[in-house]
Amino acid sequence: MRFVRYVIIGNSAAGIGAAEKIRQLDKTGEIIIVSNEPHHTYSRPLISYLLQGKTDEQRMKYRDDTFYERNECRLLAGKTVIKVWPDDKYVELDDGETIPYDKLLVATGSSAFIPPIEGLDTVTDKYTFMSLSDAKALQTALGRDKKVLILGAGLIGLKCAEGIKDKTGEITVVDLAPGILSSILDEEGARIVQSHLESEGIKFILSAGVKSFCGNTARLDNGKTVKFDILVIAVGVRPNTKLLEGIAKIDKGIVINDKCETTAQDIYAAGDCTQSTDVSSGRSKIMALLPNAYMQGECAGANMAGYDMSFNKAIPMNAVSFFGLHIITAGTYQGDVYTDKRDGGYKKLFYGPERLNGYILIKNVDKAGIYTALIRERTPLSSIDFSLICERPGLMAFTRIARERILGGAQ
Amino acid sequence: MKRVYVNEKWCLGCHLCEYYCAFAGTGKKDMAKALKGVRINPRIKLEEKDGITFAVSCRHCKEPLCVKGCITGALTVTDGVVTIDHEKCVKCFTCILCCPYGAISYSEDKTVLKCELCIKSADRIPACVKGCPNGAIVYEERG
Numbered sequence: 001m002r003f004v005r006y007v008i009i010g011n012s013a014a015g016i017g018a019a020e021k022i023r024q025l026d027k028t029g030e031i032i033i034v035s036n037e038p039h040h041t042y043s044r045p046l047i048s049y050l051l052q053g054k055t056d057e058q059r060m061k062y063r064d065d066t067f068y069e070r071n072e073c074r075l076l077a078g079k080t081v082i083k084v085w086p087d088d089k090y091v092e093l094d095d096g097e098t099i100p101y102d103k104l105l106v107a108t109g110s111s112a113f114i115p116p117i118e119g120l121d122t123v124t125d126k127y128t129f130m131s132l133s134d135a136k137a138l139q140t141a142l143g144r145d146k147k148v149l150i151l152g153a154g155l156i157g158l159k160c161a162e163g164i165k166d167k168t169g170e171i172t173v174v175d176l177a178p179g180i181l182s183s184i185l186d187e188e189g190a191r192i193v194q195s196h197l198e199s200e201g202i203k204f205i206l207s208a209g210v211k212s213f214c215g216n217t218a219r220l221d222n223g224k225t226v227k228f229d230i231l232v233i234a235v236g237v238r239p240n241t242k243l244l245e246g247i248a249k250i251d252k253g254i255v256i257n258d259k260c261e262t263t264a265q266d267i268y269a270a271g272d273c274t275q276s277t278d279v280s281s282g283r284s285k286i287m288a289l290l291p292n293a294y295m296q297g298e299c300a301g302a303n304m305a306g307y308d309m310s311f312n313k314a315i316p317m318n319a320v321s322f323f324g325l326h327i328i329t330a331g332t333y334q335g336d337v338y339t340d341k342r343d344g345g346y347k348k349l350f351y352g353p354e355r356l357n358g359y360i361l362i363k364n365v366d367k368a369g370i371y372t373a374l375i376r377e378r379t380p381l382s383s384i385d386f387s388l389i390c391e392r393p394g395l396m397a398f399t400r401i402a403r404e405r406i407l408g409g410a411q
Numbered sequence: 412m413k414r415v416y417v418n419e420k421w422c423l424g425c426h427l428c429e430y431y432c433a434f435a436g437t438g439k440k441d442m443a444k445a446l447k448g449v450r451i452n453p454r455i456k457l458e459e460k461d462g463i464t465f466a467v468s469c470r471h472c473k474e475p476l477c478v479k480g481c482i483t484g485a486l487t488v489t490d491g492v493v494t495i496d497h498e499k500c501v502k503c504f505t506c507i508l509c510c511p512y513g514a515i516s517y518s519e520d521k522t523v524l525k526c527e528l529c530i531k532s533a534d535r536i537p538a539c540v541k542g543c544p545n546g547a548i549v550y551e552e553r554g
Contacts, residue, residue: 013482055499055501059499060483062483290482290505291479291480294479317508319503328508367507369511372509395465406470407418407419407465409553
């Protein structure tokens with residue numbers, strides 16, 4: 001019998017999820033992971049914690065040191081796949097090597113989008129904030145006398161701001177949107193988090209974009225100028241889809257179905273490079289989030305190994321904190337709204353006649369996952385005590401029979 | 412594998428499970444002395460309303476969404492038990508976002524709290540089970 005050869009492009013959550021699942025189901029197949037980064041698998045979202053000193057390179061490893069050995073995976077680190085040859089079923093590396101595959105997973109992630117701003121080439125100290133090498137490069141440039149300009153008040157830009165706060169002078173964040181964290185917060189929630197960040201010393205210039213750069217000066221479209229020493233570009237990310245151009249269907253990201261199959265034979269995709277259905281809105285979108293990436297990778301891995309698995313419960317969801325203020329959000333913000341601002345917290349639930357669509361929790365985030373599950377499972381609201389669960393999430397809002405199953409039965 | 416199961420019919424709502432859980436981590440001999448005046452951080456927590464009470468702790472799911480979602484790799488499964496490595500955890504609360512049962516909580520200093528079935532105790536029997544005066548919390552195999 002010939003062993004199945006699995007090739008995984010990408011060494012982050014989706015790639016690791018696939019490798020773990022494949023090895024669980026197929027003890028003999030050959031697993032090769034190709035990564036353009038020269039590292040053991042690490043958690044990308046931890047790069048801000050690294051700069052903050054809350055983790056280190058050893059602890060931020062996404063899996064322990066024995067991972068590849070234990071799972072009998074061959075890691076080709078620091079190598080880039082430059083082309084996929086779907087007819088002959090092999091990938092070509094930048095050093096000329098070719099690797100044949102039976103099943104291929106594209107888990108290439110995303111890259112920072114660099115906006116075409118006039119004069120950007122005149123800025124000497126500029127960084128993106130996506131990878132360990134980005135973080136290390138930024139770290140060496142930091143200093144208490146340095147002024148930092150961050151373009152983009154999204155999750156990446158603001159986690160970067162928090163991570164470098166104590167290691168730099170002034171931090172100014174500029175964003176085109178009128179509110180911060182516009183992908184996860186409503187207007188009111190954004191104001192709460194913004195004033196918290198401002199109280200920690202972060203400055204914001206919102207509803208403004210950079211018109212042009214001239215060396216260390218940014219000229220904004222509202223006429224203001226900002227002087228800086230270090231520029232961080234965090235205006236957004238783009239899925240890395242190039243390898244499958246002309247091979248599989250690509251919209252904004254690589255289009256995948258519930259089995260994480262692309263439209264090309266024996267080629268799967270998972271993680272930030274993909275676009276799939278958000279069950280909270282029914283729309284196809286990019287949901288570049290670590291939990292989704294892992295679960296897509298796992299699903300792809302199972303199907304690559306010849307099993308039948310579906311991952312059809314993806315929703316946008318985030319847990320993040322800034323200077324001790326916790327925020328948990330999920331789903332789509334449409335429908336009727338339940339608001340609760342007790343005890344200095346902020347809760348908004350968005351619901352339709354039968355389903356919870358989304359939620360925002362700031363500060364008090366207890367049992368948030370109960371809301372997440374209602375969205376993910378599309379639980380009929382008539383089957384629970386909805387007014388109770390609005391007030392406080394808990395199993396109390398479920399029927400006694402449901403509780404017996406959850407607390408008394410094996411899951 | 413053996414898990415903690417809760418039968419709400421037998422729950423008296425006495426909160427002793429919470430105290431035994433908190434006490435289990437202290438290494439002290441006398442519970443009253445160990446917990447007096449202390450704000451406890453139990454890994455099992457009672458829900459109560461209108462005379463209904465029951466305790467909730469980690470279900471140690473076969474497909475644990477907290478482990479799959481964990482951004483650091485701090486949550487892992489060993490012999491069916493979901494455990495947390497506090498050295499790796501950065502307190503992002505993605506596990507709290509993911510757990511469908513609200514079974515993961517946090518202390519005042521934001522340390523993530525979850526039941527690990529007292530696997531490090533000498534007799535490996537969960538303290539909440541031993542301490543429940545009415546047999547409402549049991550530790551057994553139910554397939």
